[in-house]
Amino acid sequence: MRGAASDVLADLRARVGRLEGATTRKRSVLPFGVKAIDQRLPDGGLAIGALHEVAGGGNGAVDGAAAALFAAGIAARTKGQVLWCVTRHDLFAAALAQAGLGPERVIYVETGDEKALLASFEEGARHGGLGAVVAEVSCLSMTSSRRLHLAAEASGTMAIAVRRWRRQTEAADFGQPTSSVTRWRVSALPSEVLPVPGVGRARWLLELIRCRAGESADFVVEACDAEGRLDLPADLADRSHDAGDGRRRA
Template sequence: MPLAPSAFQALRTEIARIEAGRRTPSGVLPFDVAALDARLPSGGLALGALHEVAGGGDGAVNGAAAALFAAGIAARTQGPVLWCVTRPDLFAPALEQAGLSSNRVIYVEAGDEAGLLAAFEDGLRHGGFGAVVGELSRLSMTASRRLQLVAEDSGCIGLAVRRWRRQAEAADFGQPTAASTRWRVTALPSAPLPVAGVGRARWFVELIRCRAGDCADFELEACDETGRLALPAHLADRSFETPAWAGRAVA
């Protein structure tokens, strides 16, 4: 006999409780975009977890869209943000436009990725940051599992921004990690305006992996000055698809 949606959700909640063990759930950070939050099992990004984001196309190397996507998430958390890099090319005014004030950001410039991973892990373990961001080219299952466990213990959200020096190296993003979600963000042409000028930036956002959820993709307007995404006007009034896992629950 198929499960009713309420029973299915109760089962999912119980599984999450068992997986968490003695850890207290840290809650979620919703995007406040119904079509997007509906694809995430708890209605938003899990706090106390590691999330991974990479750029699509040329963004795999420059990392601009991925960094701004992460900045929008970090902007909606409370407290200071630790941002770890190995390349000193982060553009603070762009983070401001995505809602992340430079007054909140503490930058760590590591000499190599081993040092960056150590700083990333220590920042998550500290527990006093709203978010910890690390720009990485390589992220093994072992390293990602350590980051995920530390994030679970501290309740801090970790954001691994994947960047590569050559386009061919981006194939590494296909290797599995322990991140709760994995995203790919590709820049699209900006929104057209009725007058001369540049409209709001747009992204093609792919949810490539979601623990206890399904893959999905979205056309979205980029983060505004509050760190929030939005559906483009021509999509905003459409009804969004029922998540595949919900459809299976009543099939």
């Protein structure tokens, strides 16, 4: 019965993909290497030639930094240079390096406004010679996201929009529909407890709040290591899937 249900689910995902304009061939993906996460994603990983969105779980700087580090960890596991577009250069390069994205791989583009940033984002996604393109954007319309996704799809480059807001009123834009294949929300949790005084590995609540042809879920994970990889905390790794390491959300 389980095999039959899996076949039905795979057929439904293929139909949804065709309706949304996806190609029938199996696309290239970048697995997280964490089974609980990869099994929630179509084809077992993040689509490479596609647009993805990431935001902090709250409006504070801590969650915003966690979202940027999550994006950095993904970009770090791609091959080639990474273009990072910002309207003001306030990234902490040492933190990106701790997430696996060393300064020798990052090309920064600082623009004067959001319009120029989106144009640089699209040009980078369309270039085809980059491992990933990341841009910190506050607003992302359906039209802009569609152009970005098509550019990434044509070049085979992963595009990641890190949603970052200067004002509280801009945060509501994250709930608007876009053409992103996945949408993630990252919130900082208390770090790993150590047997001696000190600060352990950071932990995040990672929410997959939208996944094209997939399901929503949330996970408690250990933050990206020096190779950009996530992990399940030791006290959760041996639990069953239904015990809370990937609960489905409405």
